[in-house]
Amino acid sequence: EVQLVESGGGLVQPGGSLRLSCAASGFIVSSNYMSWVRQAPGKGLEWLSVINDGGTTYYADSVKGRFTISRDNSRNTVYLQMNSLRTQDTAVYYCARVGELFVFDPWGQGTLVTVSS
Amino acid sequence: SYVLTQPPSVSVAPGKTARITCGGNNFGSKSVHWYLQKPGQAPVLVIFNDSDRPSGIPERFSGSNSGNTATLTIFRVEAGDEADYYCQVWDNFSDHPYVFGTGTKVTVL
Numbered sequence: 001e002v003q004l005v006e007s008g009g010g011l012v013q014p015g016g017s018l019r020l021s022c023a024a025s026g027f028i029v030s031s032n033y034m035s036w037v038r039q040a041p042g043k044g045l046e047w048l049s050v051i052n053d054g055g056t057t058y059y060a061d062s063v064k065g066r067f068t069i070s071r072d073n074s075r076n077t078v079y080l081q082m083n084s085l086r087t088q089d090t091a092v093y094y095c096a097r098v099g100e101l102f103v104f105d106p107w108g109q110g111t112l113v114t115v116s117s
Numbered sequence: 118s119y120v121l122t123q124p125p126s127v128s129v130a131p132g133k134t135a136r137i138t139c140g141g142n143n144f145g146s147k148s149v150h151w152y153l154q155k156p157g158q159a160p161v162l163v164i165f166n167d168s169d170r171p172s173g174i175p176e177r178f179s180g181s182n183s184g185n186t187a188t189l190t191i192f193r194v195e196a197g198d199e200a201d202y203y204c205q206v207w208d209n210f211s212d213h214p215y216v217f218g219t220g221t222k223v224t225v226l
Binding site: 045046058060094101103105107109 | 148171212213217218
């Protein structure tokens with residue numbers, strides 16, 4: 001079964017850092033595009049970052065220079081390192097596989113990040 | 118960056134048909150995908166490539182794309198269809214290429 005499981009969310013102070021993990025099963029992360037998407041409370045979906053099968057990364061302007069996407073092929077896991085966190089980064093963070101035609105499927109269950117003092 | 122516009126809400130009676138629109142420029146050249154999201158849950162793909170259904174998605178869900186508007190149609194609406202629905206495209210001309218629509222809350226009366 002193809003599945004994604006996120007972890008690493010929690011409460012962090014403004015200016016702090018957090019690393020999210022997304023463990024994949026049922027497929028090989030390094031052979032796919034993998035992405036992070038977030039959803040602030042009561043808001044819509046916002047694409048953040050993607051890493052392609054060649055390891056090239058792309059970021060939304062809102063997180064460029066602060067967030068870093070990476071992967072560990074041996075663990076079949078994708079990460080999102082989040083630095084210089086702001087209160088407006090408070091959201092549920094989802095990872096997703098990006099398939100043909102740039103479809104997001106499947107999605108993980110999400111992990112909540114709260115940035116507050 | 119590319120913008121996808123959806124109506125904030127759609128209300129429909131059980132058994133009737135719900136239509137959710139998604140507007141954008143030059144849609145005809147893009148593949149549109151649709152996701153539903155129930156409260157507290159992750160999004161789920163319901164339509165890809167304008168009108169294709171993933172396995173396990175009921176035939177009641179149908180998609181189309183014409184001109185500058187894509188439409189998700191839900192036939193014979195059930196109470197369990199109540200959710201937020203998002204369209205999504207990939208815009209290869211943008212530095213923000215993965216674009217989600219603003220989302221539509223479908224309420225079953």
